[in-house]
Amino acid sequence: MSGLPADLVTALRVFASAPRIVVASDFDGCLAPIVSHPADARPDPAAVAHLVRLAALPSTTTAIVSGRARADLAGLVEAAAIPGIGSVTLIGSHGSEFDDGFTTPITVEQRALLARVESALDEIASRFPGTMVETKPASAVLHVRNATDPAGADAALDEARRGPAALPGVHATEGKAVLELAVIETGKGHALDALRAQCRADAVCYLGDDVTDENAFRHLDAAADIGIKVGDGETVARYRVAGPELVGDVLATLLAARESIGSA
Ligand SMILES: [Mg+2]
Known part of the structure; x- marks a missing residue:
């Protein structure tokens, strides 16, 4: 039904059965198609709504991890006007800006x-x-x-x-x-490590399209976690989808699998 590779669907279902999970995605090129002017980027409302619904499930944390400044990211995400968006953690500047401000103060x-x-x-x-x-x-x-x-x-x-x-x-x-x-050390991988520790997560799923996302993919555990490269280009991620138009399908698959476990 979905346009996802069968092995990815299987992996997503296994992942969704872990006790505590983190589902995180990059913004540009994943939740929002790439545009020539960064200020014009708009997230796919369906994909963001799936993240919100996932966040409402027990032991499930969702996050958007972007290279954008956190305030900029928040403006674009909130513009989509999805109810409950506040439940999705926003991390800006490649992992150096968390919801509660800087993880590292600048001297x-x-x-x-x-x-x-x-x-x-x-x-x-x-x-x-x-x-x-x-x-x-x-x-x-x-x-x-x-x-x-x-x-x-x-x-x-x-x-x-x-x-x-x-x-x-x-x-x-x-x-x-x-x-x-x-002027501080940044990296999306550090952001994922912090999220994993904060949520005591058993498994992390991360979606990214850019060179900076490779740092996040490298911090994933080969057995428990899932890295998904969105679009073309070299990657260390184990899975790939053709483009941002399939990110909604990934999140919908995770949501359905996680919901069915909750009701089982
Ligand atoms: Mg990107």
Whole structure:
């Protein structure tokens, strides 16, 4: 019935039978199709509604783990106006911003370093039309998706890698047409570890489409957990679905399996 591979459906049903579970997904490219202007991204209401319904089940935690600043992510998710959305944990900035603020506070030195990184990126972006710099609480991001000249996009990224990314104390994360430079150590894998510990989860399912999600996939347990790569590209995840249009099916399958266990 669904467009999911049979082995994935079987794995999702086994996963859903674990006592305590965490179901987490990346936002852009998974719950929301990729768009050329990040502010225009809209989540699939059905997929988000499945996450909300899962969160209402016993011993089931759901989360959205994004590279976006948490406030930005919250705005986009809340715009979908799904009742009960507050029950889904939102984690921003690649796992460095949890619901209760920063897991790691930023120091005066890190703030000064961040200002230096921002001005270096601003200087680079000013020379390559269509590129832009986004600032977040503990990082600055160079976006080149809308560069007017593809060679300019590559050159801008290259300058950023050789310049501010190489400063001591800067942690660089490569994405699709983005380079994020953080002054604290970030990673979606750390976010999943924290969630797992917080919920004392027996199993974690994670969906992601980008390079930064590989860090999360690497933190999964080969036996109990499920990693699902959304779309093309190399991955260490065990399962794959063709694109974001199938993420709703994954969550619907999990929801049905988890509900049937509750009523059994
Ligand atoms: Mg993504």
